[in-house]
Amino acid sequence: MRLICFVAGLMAQRVPFLVAELGADVDPFMLHVYAALAEKERRMISERTRAARAALAARKARGARLGNRTNLAAAQALSAARTAEAARRFAANVAPVIREIQNSGVSSLRGVAAALNARGVRTARGGRWAATQVGAVLACAAD
DSSP, X not given: OHXXXXXXXXXXXXXXXXXXXXXXXXOHHHHHHHHHHHHHHHHHHHHHHHHHHHHHHHHHHTTOOOSOOTTHHHHHHHHHHHHHHHHHHHHHHHHHHHHHHHHTTXXXXXXXXXXXXXXXXXXXXXXXXXXXXXXXXXXXXXX
C-alpha cells in the first residue's frame, strides 16, 4: 500500500510521470493500476523469500548440509577452463587487428590501445583498451 500512496502523493503534487512502457501521456488510473500491481508483486516476492528462508532453516536444523560441497574443486576448474578458452577465442579474433595496427607503424602497447579505442573495438568485457590488456591479448595469442 505504501507504493500506491507514494505514487498518489506525487500525482497530487502534479509531478510529471514518464513511464517507458506506457509513454508520456499515461492515464492516472493506469499509473494507480501499475503501482498496485508492483506493490502486489513486491509482497509476493517477499512472502516467497521468507518461506524459502524458513524451509532452509528447518532443513539445517534437522542436520541437513546445505549446498553442494562435493564438486567445488571440479566446478572451479571447469569455470577456469571455460574462462581461459573464452580468452583464447577473443585473443584469436583481436590479434589480427592488433598486428595490423602494429604493421602500420604503431610500436607501443599504449599506442595500439589508443588505436583500438579510436576504431571502436571493445575489450572482451566491453570496455576501453589499456596497454596491459593489449599485452595480455598478444601473450594469449602467442600461446
